[in-house]
Amino acid sequence: MTEPVDRTTLTAGNAATPAAASPPVAPAPNRSQWGDVWRQFRSHRGAMVALVLFVGIILFVSVGPLIWRIDPTYVDIRARNQGFTLAHPLGTDQLGRDMLARLMAGGQVSIAVGLTAMAIAIFIGSLIGVSAGYFRRLDGPLMRVTELFLALPLLPLLLLMVTLFREPLSQTFGAAFGIFLLIVSAIGATSWMQAARIVRGEVLGLKEREFILAARSIGTPSHRMILRHILPNVLSPIMVAATLGIATAIITESALSFLGLGFPPDFPTWGRLLYDAVDQMVLYPSRVVFPGVLISLTVLCVNYIGDGLRDAMDPRIRGR
Numbered sequence: 001m002t003e004p005v006d007r008t009t010l011t012a013g014n015a016a017t018p019a020a021a022s023p024p025v026a027p028a029p030n031r032s033q034w035g036d037v038w039r040q041f042r043s044h045r046g047a048m049v050a051l052v053l054f055v056g057i058i059l060f061v062s063v064g065p066l067i068w069r070i071d072p073t074y075v076d077i078r079a080r081n082q083g084f085t086l087a088h089p090l091g092t093d094q095l096g097r098d099m100l101a102r103l104m105a106g107g108q109v110s111i112a113v114g115l116t117a118m119a120i121a122i123f124i125g126s127l128i129g130v131s132a133g134y135f136r137r138l139d140g141p142l143m144r145v146t147e148l149f150l151a152l153p154l155l156p157l158l159l160l161m162v163t164l165f166r167e168p169l170s171q172t173f174g175a176a177f178g179i180f181l182l183i184v185s186a187i188g189a190t191s192w193m194q195a196a197r198i199v200r201g202e203v204l205g206l207k208e209r210e211f212i213l214a215a216r217s218i219g220t221p222s223h224r225m226i227l228r229h230i231l232p233n234v235l236s237p238i239m240v241a242a243t244l245g246i247a248t249a250i251i252t253e254s255a256l257s258f259l260g261l262g263f264p265p266d267f268p269t270w271g272r273l274l275y276d277a278v279d280q281m282v283l284y285p286s287r288v289v290f291p292g293v294l295i296s297l298t299v300l301c302v303n304y305i306g307d308g309l310r311d312a313m314d315p316r317i318r319g320r
């Protein structure tokens with residue numbers, strides 16, 4: 001005989017039975033800000049192609065002289081004005097100097113000038129921009145100075161600076177290094193204005209953000225506020241301005257060298273190669289084409305890299 005089932009006990013037993021465990025949810029992968037920037041930068045095809053080409057140019061001017069061991073200043077009158085040969089793949093100039101070696105050495109100088117002058121300009125521009133945007137009393141005077149420099153004709157000013165300080169610096173530091181210091185200082189001291197205005201605008205917007213107001217309300221000193229809260233948040237426009245500043249510095253140095261006010265003749269740069277070849281460009285067009293193409297390609301690559309960085313570091317474009 002079957003015993004009656006106690007429904008109360010059955011219900012209680014069912015309620016006490018633990019539910020089936022759900023599968024664990026995989027944690028979301030950690031995503032850093034720079035990782036997102038790199039992923040967005042990789043999606044910019046033009047910037048990636050420009051980055052590959054720019055790295056190739058850097059390897060050409062830095063690693064190339066270690067493989068092609070010909071002195072770019074060696075004069076061989078017997079080999080002057082040669083065409084493309086196995087001994088000289090890009091020919092020789094009017095003094096018999098190897099053009100391939102001179103292109104490599106000239107690229108080292110031109111890119112070094114661009115990077116150094118850009119660093120000087122970004123430092124001055126960031127310092128003035130942060131000071132003008134954060135300190136209200138300094139905003140008016142610093143912006144008037146910036147507008148004054150913007151109103152000056154830069155190329156005549158550069159020519160004047162090079163003419164006045166060329167001999168003293170050459171006698172003090174030597175011809176090559178003195179001219180290098182003069183050119184990078186002149187270019188850096190006359191190309192910081194755009195960076196200053198960009199940084200000032202970003203700082204003015206950041207001053208009204210909640211985290212800045214909260215940090216100010218608890219008595220954070222100004223220097224710590226700038227170093228820990230302001231500068232990290234204006235880093236993206238500074239980096240974009242820096243990449244574009246490299247291109248401007250390379251073009252400016254090439255223009256000075258083309259006008260004969262750059263480096264001495266025995267110190268090759270891409271602009272100096274153009275200056276040396278301009279009188280014979282009809283008979284030997286390759287001497288103008290090769291340095292001109294390298295200047296244009298380097299500037300184009302840097303501009304595309306800057307455009308890709310701007311898109312990658314702008315949260316509105318990233319959609320975040």
